[in-house]
Amino acid sequence: MRRFARKSALALILAWCCAVTAAHAQDAAQQSPYRRLAPGIETTIPVLRDAEETVTRHDIVDLLSGVPDLAWTPNYLAETQTLASMAKNIPYRRAIWNLEFTFKPLRMIEVDVPQADGKMQRKLIWYMVYRVKNNGGHLRPKQRDADETVTLGSEVGAAQTTIPKGTFTVELTDKVVLAIDPSATEREAIKFMPLFTLEAHKLATPKAYLDHVIPVAVPAIQERERISKDPKFRLLNTVQMAATTIPLSTDRIDRSVWGVVTWEDIDPRTDFFSIYVQGLTNAYRWEDTPDAVQPGSPPGTGKKFVQRTLKLNFWRPGDEFDENEREIRYGVPGEVDYEWVWRP
DSSP states (O other): OHHHHHHHHHHHHHHHHHHHHHHHHHHHHHHOOBOOOOTTSOEEEOOOOOGGGGEEEEOOHHHHTTSTTOOOOOSSSOGGGSHHHHTSSEEEEOOBOBOEEEEOOOEEEEEEEEOTTSOEEEEEEEEEEEEEEBOOOEEEEEEOSSOEEEEOSSSTTOOEEEEOTTOEEEEEESOEEOTTOTTOOEESOEEOOOEEEEEEESSSSOEEEEOOOOTTHHHHHHHHHOOBSOTTOOOBOHHHHHTSEEOBOOSSOOOOEEEEEEEESOOTTOOEEEEEEEOSBOOEEEEEOGGGOOTTOOTTTTEEEEEEEEEEEEEOOSOSSSOOGGGOEESOTTSOSEEEEEEO
């Protein structure tokens, strides 16, 4: 009897959990203004969180190379106390935020596009509908304000160590300070300022295409895609997206923002190509060129910045005479479907 009672109680608990989960999913579906898309229609790129990106170490080359006779041997101080020594291997810490990127298959549509002479020209537009989502959980360095004793390992009798006050750890946060915010206020919403570049590979001369804002194409694309149940819904082009903040989503409420990126005049011989997406994170690196810095050089001279960029790989096993969106495949045989790279 006891075993039967336990099984019955367990079954009731599982049923209750399933009912709660279903209710939450139903609430989320009712609150979302978007149609529920069939499985496999969208591709989501998971967020890459790397704590090492919150700190980099560099010399202050503006001092070391820009100030003459900075290196000298002191008589009454340790050499490590000199400005030349203290300007080396300096840690630069920063909070790193990330946005989740989801996209629908790359497609084509023909629209009449106005030309410089005022006439309309029928053109084949390549486009990709996507959405960005702010899941929170951003990385922020935090300095310890007191000594902390931690246990190394999980076994019995594991050793303990003390992490001294002043050392840094990385914490997860839903609020960040945007670099463009003059008030330095912590906010949950994130600015997505996208830069999309389509690069065609394996041509005699590789070509790169920045996205073009084509307002006349958006209504036709929106009508074709039918993403939202809300009649006021609209797909944002890259300019509109850059002026919009991405609010924080929760487990129950999806506050993704939908956009569309368009290209025109793509070489019809393009078979292998990649789409680079910048703006999904503020993670960056830089390299210094000390030889480029001279006394009087302006700040930033000799620095080369690169940003973490999402690279999506595609191929189109077709010919140049009949461009068809059904020929476009996400992922290239023998290569990765996507990767994170560093680009200027």
